[in-house]
Amino acid sequence: MLAARTFRSFSSSVRRATRGVSSRVRPQVAASGQPWTAGIITAGVVIGSYAGYTILNPVRLDAPDRKAPKPSEAAPRHIPYEEVQKHNTRESCWVIIDGQVYDATSVLEWHPGGAAVILRNAGKDATKAFVPIHPPNTLQHLPMEAHIGPVDPATIPEDANKPTEDEIRVAEARQNLPPPSAAINLHDIEILAEKVLTRTAWAYYRSTADDEATYFENSNAFKRFWFRPRVMNKVSQISTATTLFGIPSSLPIFICPAALYRLGHPDGEMNAVRAAGQEGIIQGISNNASCSTEECVSAKLPGQGLVFQLYLNKDRRASEALVKKIEAQGFKAIMLTVDSAVPGKRELDQRAKGEDFNDGPSTFGKSESSGLGVAHAISGYQDPDILWDDIPWLRRITKLPIIIKGVQCVEDAEKAFEEYGVKAIILSNHGGRELDYSPAPMTILYELYQRRPDLLKKNEVYIDGGVRRGTDVLKALCLGARGSASGGRSFMREEIETGMRLLGVTSLDQLRPELLSYMDKRLGQPERRSNRS
CATH class of the missing domain: 3.10.120.10 (Cytochrome b5-like heme/steroid binding domain)
Incomplete structure (x- = not known):
């Protein structure tokens, strides 16, 4: 199981992460222990702004x-x-x-x-x-x-590196972690991750925009679709194999790129690359990854597919040099992110006020950025003026397929495919971290299915946001999506395979709209709850 493998790789890292903490609270991880934190982190940051500087200056951060x-x-x-x-x-x-x-x-x-x-x-x-x-x-x-x-x-004074209260809390929490088998779904891991991450790390990973309406709606949107299973079919043998972005994958899911993996695990994105390779799925590497692209490539298996997420730099020369570098390194596609022109108002991140990130530059270089949190501190290099004309520009400098991540309406989906001929689009609102009350990806997918089913048949459409269960993935595929971004690979494999059998299908191409009913009302609770009974 993927979760178990990633947990095992964390044991040595716990000791490094808690260096300086007194022996009274230093975690003792048994040789057979399987720590948790690596299993929850599905989001990656080289501080992305460094990329632009190093390309134009002799200091190379990715050697x-x-x-x-x-x-x-x-x-x-x-x-x-x-x-x-x-x-x-x-x-x-x-x-x-x-x-x-x-x-x-x-x-x-x-x-x-x-x-x-x-x-x-x-x-x-x-x-x-x-x-x-x-x-x-x-x-x-x-x-x-x-x-x-x-x-x-x-x-050095004895108290110069004295652990903070938060570091002591984290060390004690890691020492008391239960075995991985105690978690049976993503929500269980999320509860444990909050305990073992620093306050700054948790606030950055978990924070979403404003009142979090979009964050919760991303998951709730799936609850309005109910299955219409077909019974009495031979389902003992099934296949979840597919192709995403032109790359073979053992599951219809991929690890979506995100920032600052090393806030949660010292191996950062390399750990996720290893897990993705072992599971046979695709890993997205963020422009803001905390591991260099060389490190990420060195961790992958032969033939493993990596996709690079690109935030366009205000200085296009920096982005051009970066694109040429990742193309030479063997990345399979570019995922141009367009749903975060400026950082959203992520209040949990702001309230945490991590001391190491305060007073960084805002997106526009204004001094008011003081105390706005990690998201603002790392995004100063990103260009808010990303235009459709940047797609032809990208085509001129690279042969890699271009994926547009962040489409949020049917009109932009039409434009991406019919006017600009992109390889694929990802319906996404940046996980609810940007504009609150932006539509859920599943809602956009349903609207696209109703208005332009031909686009779904002829082109590759993916979703990113709110996917918490294997059944969520299956619902998206029924409506014509090719796959989705998701966390918790081992849980997802089990849930996808079980869901397929109970739906009466044996391969992903058998998933179709007739297996779904749309319930035009809200169902379930506003927040996801675990089933531990």
Whole structure:
């Protein structure tokens, strides 16, 4: 089972993630233990804004070599902590990362997350702020003189790296995790993930826009469709194999790209790539992934399909260079995301006010971004002015198929296919994180089925948002979708296979509209609940 495999790979990471926490609360994971957190994270961030900078400058953040830069010959053997503390201004800004002292003064001018986040850690140990959101080789290509040398551990105050209350809480929660078999659906994993993630990480992953109406409607929309099963068919042997985006897949689902995997797991997107490869499904890698594309490619199996999600940079030269790089690395398609021109008002993320992300630049470079949360802090490079004319531009610079992620009405679906000839579209409202009261993907799919069934027959349409059960996937396929983004692969396989048998079908091409009834009223509860009895 996929969940079990990803859980097992987390055991060594728990020890790294809780480094510095007292032995009183440090989690003890048995050799056969199977931790939870990797199973819930289905969303990925290299801080995406770094991509634009590094392409136009000599600092390469995506190089495969992970070794830290060597100190200059003039560097002292050890730097007293007291000396580091003196360099805490814009004119002289030093930070400690993994026991090494770096002069970050020059970085203040171009840091995509803004100067404030660095200055907040000036003269201090910035490891906790740095490691979760940067590829491990980020420091390697800084100028040699930027590496001052190792900090003298004997001079570090005992409380300098004292664990916070939140870190202690997380360590204790991880120590008390039940075995993976205790979870039988995605909701169960979500409950446990909230306990073992930091407050900042959970708030970023879970936060949605405004009153969360769209977030809940994404799931509730599926409840208005009920099956019309056909019985007395031979269903002992079934097949869930299909092709998504022109890539073979063992299931009609894919891992949708998202940001900041390393906030939840030190292996970040690499862990998801491994799991996707073992399960035979497609992984989307975010423009804002916390692992480099080299790392992601190195983790995949031979023949495994990876799709790259692209946020267009305000500087198109940066996006062009990035597209050429991922094409050379063997990515199979580009997923151009268009449903998040600006960050939505994600209040849970804002209330968490993660100290390491506050005061970053807003999308338009305004100072009012202070305290708006992780989503605002990482999106400063993204261009809000993505136009239909960008599709022909993309075609001129790459031969990769283009997928438009974020279509939210029939008119734009028609435009994408009939005027611009894209490979596929994904009906999505960014998981309810952007415009509240935007329509649920299942609702758009139903409208498309009613008004333009020919488009569904001739083209590839996918959905992203609200898929919590295998039955949700089957409902979308009945209406003509080719597949959906989803989390919890092992749960989904079991639920899809069981649902197919009980519907009386043995292959995905047998799913058709006649197997559904639309109930024009709200059914069920406003929030998904687990069935633990």
